[in-house]
Amino acid sequence: MSRLTSRRPVVDLAAVRAAVGAVHDPELGMTLAEAGLVGDITVSRSGHVRVQLRLTTQGCPLESELTAASHRAAVAVASVTTVDVAVATLSARERAELADRVAASSAPLTGGLGAPAPRILAVASGKGGVGKSTVTANLAAALAASGERVGVLDADVWGYSIPQLFGMRRSPVVLGEKMLPVPAHGVALMSIGFFVADDQPVVWRGPMLHKALSQFVTDTAWGALDSLLVDLPPGTGDATLSVLNLLPDATLLVITTPQATARTVATRVARMAAESGRCVTGVVENMSASVCGSCGEHTALFGTGGGRQLADDVGAPLLGRVPLDVELREAGDRGVPVVLATPQSASARELTRIASALPAASRRSLAGRALPLSVVTR
Known part of the structure; x- marks a missing residue:
C-alpha cells in the first residue's frame, strides 16, 4: 500500500515583498x-x-504600528501560515539617502512661480476661548477622512492645544536636516507642544519666536499636502504677523462666537488681513447653541447673530454655525476629533459639512511681493 504525501503550495516570495512594501509609513508619507x-x-x-x-x-x-501592518500584509498572502517581523535600524548612510528622498518628495509650502502649493487656511480669532483650535483640529480630521493629505501647523506657541486635541505627545523624528511631522488620525502635525512638557510655559518673543515659526514652515518635511491648516494665536500680535509673512498664499478663516464682544474683536483680525493684502475666505460661528444631551433642544447661551454680522462686515461667507454639545467636549478631552469619535453628533455633522464647503486654494497677486531671483552665469 503506497502512502500518499501532500505538499503545501509554495509561498510566492515576490508577492510577500510586494505586500509588505505597499504598507504606508504615515510619518514619511x-x-x-x-x-x-x-x-x-x-x-x-x-x-x-x-x-x-x-x-x-x-x-x-511607529515601530509597533508598522510591525503590525507588515504582519497583516504578509499573512494575507496565499499559502502563508505564520509570520514573524523582526526590526533593525538603518545605517547612517541609508538614513542620509532616505533623508534626501524625503526632502525631494516634500513640496515647499510657499509654492513658487508656477509651482503647486497646498491650500493654506490660517485659522484666526480676535480673542481666546472661542474654540479656534477645536475647529481647526476637526476640520483637518474631516478633510483627511475625505481623502485629502492634510497638515496642521500649530502656531499658537503660548496656548498650544493641538497635541491634546489629537491625543499625541511625542517629539518629532529628525531625518537629515528636516523634522518629520507627527502623524495622528491621518493628519500631519507640528507644534511647539511636541518639544516641551505639558506644564512648561513658552516665554519666547521677538526674533526667537519668529525663528521657531520659520523652522516649522521651512524645516519640516510636510510632504505633498493638499491642505495646510494653521492654528494662529488669538489677536494680531507678532506670531500672527510672522506666520502670514512666512506663508504669503495663506487665506484667513475667522472663528467667532455669537457674542457681540467676540465679533467685535474678530473684526480687527479681518481688518489686519485686509491691510496686509490677505483674503478672509470665510467665517465660522462656534458655540452657536448648547445642545441638550437628553432632549436635543438648542439653547443660544451666547446670543445669536454674531457670525452672520461678522461675515457681512468683512464681506466673507458664513460657512457654518457649530453647536456646543457634550460629544465635542468629551472628544477634545480624549484626544480624538469629534468628527471621528462621534460623527453623528450635531457638532460633528456641522464641522464635516463646513470642511466640505471650504473654498479651494487661491494665490495672492504677485504685486508688491518680493520675487525669488537667481543669477545664471555662463
Missing part, C-alpha cells in the same frame, strides 16, 4: 518599499515567513 525599509524576507517550506523591517531610528515611535 511614502510606502515601506519607496522608503527602502523592507529588508530580508525568508520563507520556509511550511509557509512560515520572516520579514525584516529596517526603521529610521532605534525605538522608532
